[in-house]
Amino acid sequence: MSKDKxxxxxxxxxxxxxxxxxxxxxxxxxxxxxxxVRGCIVFKPDSYEIWELMQRELDARFKETGHRNAYFPLFIPESFFQKEKEHVEGFNPELPWVTEAGGEKLEERLAIRPTSETMIGHMYSEWINSYRDLPLLINQWANVVRWEKRTQPFLRTSEFLWQEGHTAHEDEADARRETMQMLEVYREFVENIMAIPVIMGQKTPSEKFAGAVDTFSIEAMMKDGKAVQAGTSHYMGTNFAVAFDIKYLDRQNTHTYAHTTSWGVSTRLIGAMIMVHGDDRGLVIPPKIAPTQVVMIPIGPPKTREQVIARTDELFAELKKAGIRAKVDDRPDQSPGWKFNEYEMRGIPIRVELGPRDMENGQVVLVSRISGEKKIVAQENFVQEVQQLLEAIHQEMFEKAKRFRDENFTDVDTLDEMKEFLDKQRGFILAGWCGSEACEAQVKEETGATSRNIPFEPAKEKDTCLVCGEKAKHTVVFGRAY
Amino acid sequence: MSKDKxxxxxxxxxxxxxxxxxxxxxxxxxxxxxxxVRGCIVFKPDSYEIWELMQRELDARFKETGHRNAYFPLFIPESFFQKEKEHVEGFNPELPWVTEAGGEKLEERLAIRPTSETMIGHMYSEWINSYRDLPLLINQWANVVRWEKRTQPFLRTSEFLWQEGHTAHEDEADARRETMQMLEVYREFVENIMAIPVIMGQKTPSEKFAGAVDTFSIEAMMKDGKAVQAGTSHYMGTNFAVAFDIKYLDRQNTHTYAHTTSWGVSTRLIGAMIMVHGDDRGLVIPPKIAPTQVVMIPIGPPKTREQVIARTDELFAELKKAGIRAKVDDRPDQSPGWKFNEYEMRGIPIRVELGPRDMENGQVVLVSRISGEKKIVAQENFVQEVQQLLEAIHQEMFEKAKRFRDENFTDVDTLDEMKEFLDKQRGFILAGWCGSEACEAQVKEETGATSRNIPFEPAKEKDTCLVCGEKAKHTVVFGRAY
Incomplete structure (x- = not known):
């Protein structure tokens, strides 16, 4: 191994x-x-494969809940953005514009989609005629672009990958049911697959999606105490239906506007995963989305090498048969120590070591990335032990992240208390809020923290607004955010 | 059922x-x-799901052959196109340009990718340093844009979906081996999964990819006798390596240019599938990529209805358990006859009918979409019979398409013979070619047919050029193309 490495x-x-x-x-x-290209990253195979595994899990959940995938154009005519006033104001500053194509100047500029409500709204107005066409439940996997001023790999990139669900419903009740259902799908996915605990709640009006009636989010705490909005689900009311004329003949034979929703998660979740689970030794990848769940490293002197590798390969075959994503690193030119460090840095959940003494004893050593603990297990129970440890690692990662979040979560009565907390440490702050935009803005100005959401299940209810001291309308989670 | 429908x-x-x-x-x-948006279509769920099934099959093949997926930016700086002369000439007329973003005019225009050789070439020059980094085997699933003058749904759209493989190798031999391997992967996929017979061969210089040394293709014949280029694989030599400085330290410690390849198939294959297999009753979808492989229709009078539906559901559960994509249509407001027509039009490979008499006899009726033949089978062998019939339908579709192609394939000695053939019918023409661009251009000008490829295994070898009568250098397949 060179010193460079x-x-x-x-x-x-x-x-x-x-x-x-x-x-x-x-x-x-x-x-x-x-x-x-400014703000655009290349997703190399090791991150793209994590995204593929995330997609597989999410896609299965979308399909189980009755959604189908479709694909809509990348380009959105400028006039479409003008149709929904809040939407254009929200996205206009971030749009890239195609002004020339095929050697000619275009009559109408085309935006690169930052999200597809407008294009999909336009198509839905063509597709939806009767209540029999509803609910219309469609998801799109796509690239989107938002020309951000400040970017950060994965968390905020000019171009990113995401899914956007867009649904249309007969009435508010059904659309709200969908909005909540998809928020819950996201919570379940992010917690049970990515091992990231989240806070479910509603965004304040100033933080909601441009054009939505209500926006709901799941919020996660990074290891620096800052927040990442991990997923959002929006109830649009009839805002986009009116803007794009999504009308249907209802059961009473009356032309009625549909109620729509949209919901999305993106590759920024990869950034959240890194910042929630990583440690000073490197990445820690949750087992369920780890491209390699188990790395197997044969060890020992040259004379037993061939025998040890042969046995490692047999055990590898057992894992593979059981559907566990494993790989063997039997390169002779790297030391076991180098490999241990390397795969710890890469966040592989389990390292398997097998040496001549393990061979003699019919055992094998499993090392957990998250705890560093070694466990000696019988080779005959190998697959089962690995399966159990993968599950245990997931659970431990989730609990650890939850403990961290709880330890960095306080509640305050006043803005001064909040400032004091943020001077000492980073984290989330629960506080009462009167509901006025002015008070919310003052918090942001004086602390840099924004309202993350109004949690469905706050640890406690706060009675008074932290800024003005008036009666609190909501209990809000505040935090500095990515 | 309304008359409208x-x-x-x-x-x-x-x-x-x-x-x-x-x-x-x-x-x-x-x-x-x-x-x-001009030339852009929406891929609705019924076509997108076919694409998803195609992706799954292709992706598995790419991974089996050692490739990994990654994702590169949508935008390509204008200067990148200037680096490879043929490439810029080939794609410049078709590029859409982003000239403004985030409220400002860009210093350098950004093209929307028509293909990613340039961007990936740039990144490879950063990533590749030593022969140990080679071969580098990466694939990307992405949207690309070519601002075409004439478009046609699926076959030629301004934006389309595809995969593009990009690989770098130590030497010509390894790069050529890869080029051929991926062409064979495409052939195997298109023939064995999509049931479309293809002709493998090499493109003539005038038809090769802009920037390639050699382009290879698989060509399919549609039911109107026209050709669709179903997939291409390119050996780039060191053209892109020189343009983007993809150099590595070889085993002799010398800085050497890598040899690169690229290969792709796109959503145009959906168009080819429709045009190869469809008939006057509608679509015929190959079983292996049919989102619904089997539709089950309970029939008979109201008094036995409940019982028949219950048994249909049981049989449906058996199919589902066996991994067969099936659905039941037990809607009472549509007649069986209407349903039969509907699902024939939609190209579902197998229709299952179950009525009270079938119940009594413990049997079920299977109807093949491709032949229209009915087969009465015992319910106890249901799953196995369906599996066998799906396989038989695939085989029959392939054979039928092959027969059609062979019947519309001729060989000629002169341009006049070729014109005579094309006046009577459409199809492919095998002819000798001296290798001169002028003769090739004359064929195109006088017949509208272009050289499809120089087949690896022509039905026969032709001795003289169909235009000039000189000694033929190659035997070429000509045809009018989409």
């Missing part, structure tokens, strides 16, 4: 500089490259 | 107007909608 693997400690830690980790784990 | 299901016969038949079928089978 040793150096390359060094990672800035989280406590020293969390942002630098993040950039070190993603570069060193080979997750991405900066591209020559 | 009856009318809507009418399809122009293929023999009357093939283009109109095509447009009728895709509209009536609800595969797509025209979008408000």
């Amino acid at each position: 040793q150096f390359v693997r060094e990672i800035t400690p989280q406590s020293e500089d969390f942002s630098k830690w993040y950039l070190d980790v993603i570069k060193k784990a080979d997750l991405m490259s900066y591209s020559p | 009856q009318f809507v299901r009418e399809i122009t016969p293929q023999s009357e107007d093939f283009s109109k038949w095509y447009l009728d079928v895709i509209k009536k089978a609800d595969l797509m909608s025209y979008s408000p």
